[in-house]
Amino acid sequence: QVQLVESGGGLAQPGGSLKLSCTTSRSIFSTNAMAWYRQAPGKERELVARITRSGFTDYADSVKGRFSISRDNSKFTINLQMDSLKPEDTAVYYCHSYYGDLWGQGTQVTVSS
Numbered sequence: 001q002v003q004l005v006e007s008g009g010g011l012a013q014p015g016g017s018l019k020l021s022c023t024t025s026r027s028i029f030s031t032n033a034m035a036w037y038r039q040a041p042g043k044e045r046e047l048v049a050r051i052t053r054s055g056f057t058d059y060a061d062s063v064k065g066r067f068s069i070s071r072d073n074s075k076f077t078i079n080l081q082m083d084s085l086k087p088e089d090t091a092v093y094y095c096h097s098y099y100g101d102l103w104g105q106g107t108q109v110t111v112s113s
Contacts, residue, residue, distance in 0.1 A: 003028060004095045009107035012085050016111070020080040022095030022104055029076040032099035036069065036080045038091035038109075048093070051078060063089075085111045 008020040020036065035050035049059045049069035057069050068081045082089065089111050095104035 003100075003102050004097060004104035006093075006095050006104040006107045008080075009093060009109045011110045011112065013113050014085060014087060014111055016085050017081070017083045018085065018109060019082065020093055020095075020107060020109075021077055022079075023075065023077045024095075024097065024102075026076055028097050028099055028102065029071075029073075029078075032097065034071075034078050034098065035096045036078075036093055037096055038089075038093045039106075040088075040091040043091075045094070049080060082109070085109075087111050 003024055005023045008018060012018050033050055033052040036048040037045050038048050039045040047060055048063055049067055051057045051069045051071055055071060059067060066084045070079050089109060091109060092106040093109050094106045
């Protein structure tokens with residue numbers, strides 16, 4: 001049973017934008033913080049951005065000022081708006097719930113001209 005459903009991603013040019021979304025159940029969404037991680041080929045999975053139930057956010061230094069994580073409480077969804085994309089942002093992006101240590105299936109983001 002898939003509990004974190006991701007959407008968005010795809011191909012963007014350098015300097016472009018993409019938006020990722022992750023929808024889950026009320027119980028998962030309301031219980032704990034959620035986050036986006038990413039994993040590039042040959043590299044370890046790393047935290048991109050995190051948001052708490054109250055809306056507190058923090059970001060990896062590499063994406064500060066370019067990415068924005070938010071919560072849509074009416075849709076039990078977290079979003080990751082990615083602007084000013086760089087080739088080094090290319091990775092598989094995963095939605096994560098700290099409640100239950102749940103992971104989404106991953107969505108590919110490729111930044112290339």
